[in-house]
Amino acid sequence: MAYPASRSEVSFNKVLRLVSIVLLFVERMLKVFKSYRDLENFEREVKEATQELGRNVIELGLEVLDEQLMRERVERFKEVAAKKRKMVTLFGDICFKRRLYRTRRQAKAFSC
Secondary structure (H helix, E strand, C coil): CCCCCCCCCCCHHHHHHHHHHHHHHHHHHHHHHHCCCCHHHHHHHHHHHHHHHHHHHHHHHHHHHHHHHHHHCCCCCEEEEEEEEEEEECCEEEEEEEEEEECCCCCCCECC
């Protein structure tokens, strides 16, 4: 059964990327379990894997939000560029692209 598309619907490709991110995390954790040497190394490897998972999920989430904002923007705003951004998070530094918009009357672009 086909469902009507909603404005906030996440693309199938984004869902596949999320599943891939989680599967890579699970695969990494299985390797950590198999290579257990001592509690200190185990704890460090679990922390690193969890932080990588967090960074990847946040990057994907920001992409999804940016695409949603693009779809829902008011027609008077025109997309003029995409700018790379870097953000410091609890999981570590992440990089992502952010769309810039402007109205026909504005000379300088801004992001939503």
